[in-house]
Every structure is written in C-alpha cells, then in structure tokens.
Amino acid sequence: MASTENTETANCLRCGRRLTSADSIARRYGRSCRAKVVAASAAADIADFKPAQLDSARELIEDGAIVPLRGLVFTAVSSDGTETYLSHPTNCNCPGGLKGRRCYHQLAARLLLAA
Numbered sequence: 001m002a003s004t005e006n007t008e009t010a011n012c013l014r015c016g017r018r019l020t021s022a023d024s025i026a027r028r029y030g031r032s033c034r035a036k037v038v039a040a041s042a043a044a045d046i047a048d049f050k051p052a053q054l055d056s057a058r059e060l061i062e063d064g065a066i067v068p069l070r071g072l073v074f075t076a077v078s079s080d081g082t083e084t085y086l087s088h089p090t091n092c093n094c095p096g097g098l099k100g101r102r103c104y105h106q107l108a109a110r111l112l113l114a115a
C-alpha cells in the first residue's frame with residue numbers, strides 16, 4: 001500500500017493550519033483544535049457506544065490514526081497498524097463494522113465531526 005505519510009511538516013487535521021511544535025505535529029492537531037476534539041466527546045452522540053470504545057476512539061484520534069478523507073468519510077488505521085478502514089459516523093468497513101456492529105472507528109468519526 002502506498003504511503004503519503006512521510007512529511008516533515010504537518011497541518012492540523014481539523015483547521016488545516018500549519019503545525020509548528022513537535023508536540024502538535026505528533027498529535028496532528030493544534031492545541032485549540034485538540035481541545036475541541038477532546039471536548040466534543042462530551043457533546044457527540046455516543047449513547048450507542050461502550051465506555052471502552054470511547055477510550056479507543058480517543059486514542060485513535062490522539063494517535064492521528066484517523067484522518068479526514070472526504071465529506072463524512074475518514075480513513076482509520078487498525079489497532080495493529082496493518083489495515084486501513086473507511087469509517088463514517090454510522091458505518092465502517094472494518095471486520096466488526098461489516099457485521100453491522102458499532103465500532104470505535106465510527107465513534108471516532110462522530111467525535112471528529114462534532115468538534
């Protein structure tokens with residue numbers, strides 16, 4: 001699978017602003033955007049999800065492992081880093097998502113869209 005990830009600089013995944021601090025680059029979000037993303041987990045519609053999934057979704061976001069693709073669709077990296085899924089707030093093509101389960105990728109997409 002081709003990678004387009006080998007950039008030295010980075011832009012905030014939420015607002016697109018150039019990130020300058022190493023910390024922000026590692027997190028893929030500027031400070032204020034990251035705060036909004038974290039705060040969104042309180043506001044987003046997460047009633048369908050388990051608390052452990054919320055933790056996983058937050059981790060996914062903090063690792064920069066879920067990236068906007070287009071519209072409501074995100075690209076999410078699997079927990080072992082070997083697969084990439086297309087995730088949407090209400091569906092996902094990971095193994096669980098394909099079975100109609102609510103996976104934490106969907107939850108992460110919701111959180112990002114609510115931010």
Ligand SMILES: [Zn+2]
Pocket residue numbers: 012013014015016017029030032033
């Ligand atoms: Zn930003």
Ligand SMILES: [Zn+2]
Pocket residue numbers: 085087092093094095096097103104105106
């Ligand atoms: Zn999924």
